[in-house]
Ligand SMILES: Nc1ncnc2c1ncn2[C@@H]1O[C@H](COP(=O)(O)OP(=O)(O)O)[C@@H](O)[C@H]1O
């Protein structure tokens with residue numbers, strides 16, 4: 001099957017949430033304490049997804065809040081250069097700063113990120129800064145779970161979801177769980193479940209669904225999807241890292257996507273590149289099998305490169321990888 005979208009829309013995708021900064025270690029196979037130099041990129045999961053989608057040729061827009069300083073200017077300018085509409089990215093007027101993410105590459109398999117997200121500007125987006133007129137111009141509203149971590153960003157996102165549902169915009173929820181700004185497991189599970197149940201498509205790792213279900217040990221994909229299909233959801237994607245991913249349909253059909261093995265440089269960036277190519281495939285009318293291949297191929301390309309955003313592949317690169325491996 002394939003997902004259908006309202007075709008009469010100016011934007012393929014509008015993402016809401018954080019646009020921030022990644023500082024990726026230049027020295028490989030070294031702990032952060034011994035890492036002396038970093039390269040700066042635009043980061044933040046929904047920003048990465050918007051950038052990836054735009055590189056694939058989708059018309060993308062973004063709703064978010066950035067710091068009114070050099071970092072905010074850099075984020076906005078970079079996103080504009082990548083063809084993203086930034087007219088609904090607002091500057092924070094109360095001195096809140098854009099988030100910073102430092103990455104550590106201990107080995108290709110052992111990567112971690114260190115996030116500086118105290119009082120970050122993106123979590124101060126408020127519902128008056130979310131425009132119904134803007135959202136109704138989109139086929140997809142892409143929601144990042146981290147934007148639900150605190151008010152007023154939480155209400156801004158819930159407002160955006162309401163506008164989307166009112167105006168036939170598909171809500172795609174990327175669970176994107178970052179523990180830092182959440183206060184408790186119960187609170188996280190409540191808001192994750194609330195938005196997942198309202199969404200048309202939910203994408204996350206098995207670990208993230210465990211957070212949504214507030215489980216202490218690994219949950220069962222069948223139970224997860226049975227629950228979501230009692231609500232609005234049309235498609236559930238569950239990722240299992242290098243073991244691949246699954247797309248579940250309400251009629252019981254399950255599609256499996258294999259990961260494409262590659263020479264891994266670092267593991268972060270996999271999820272965002274996967275989401276952007278998976279959504280590209282859905283918007284361009286491809287079936288779910290093909291969408292899984294697009295997501296996996298895009299992730300495989302990005303994990304072999306230094307950044308998340310700048311490394312996002314083109315359609316040709318993705319198609320070539322799929323051809324070579326089939
Ligand atoms: N080491 C890897 N090599 C190749 N592809 C990978 C690797 N790790 C992940 N992927 C691809 O990226 C997708 C998303 O990765 P995953 O780790 O599940 O998500 P996240 O980055 O959000 O935690 C996987 O389904 C797989 O296709």
Ligand SMILES: O=C(O)C[C@@H](O)[C@H](O)C(=O)COP(=O)(O)O
Nearest residue numbers: 043044045268269270271272308
């Ligand atoms: O999402 C962030 O704020 C950090 C990202 O910019 C960073 O590139 C990253 O960790 C991406 O990893 P992914 O979510 O696995 O794609």
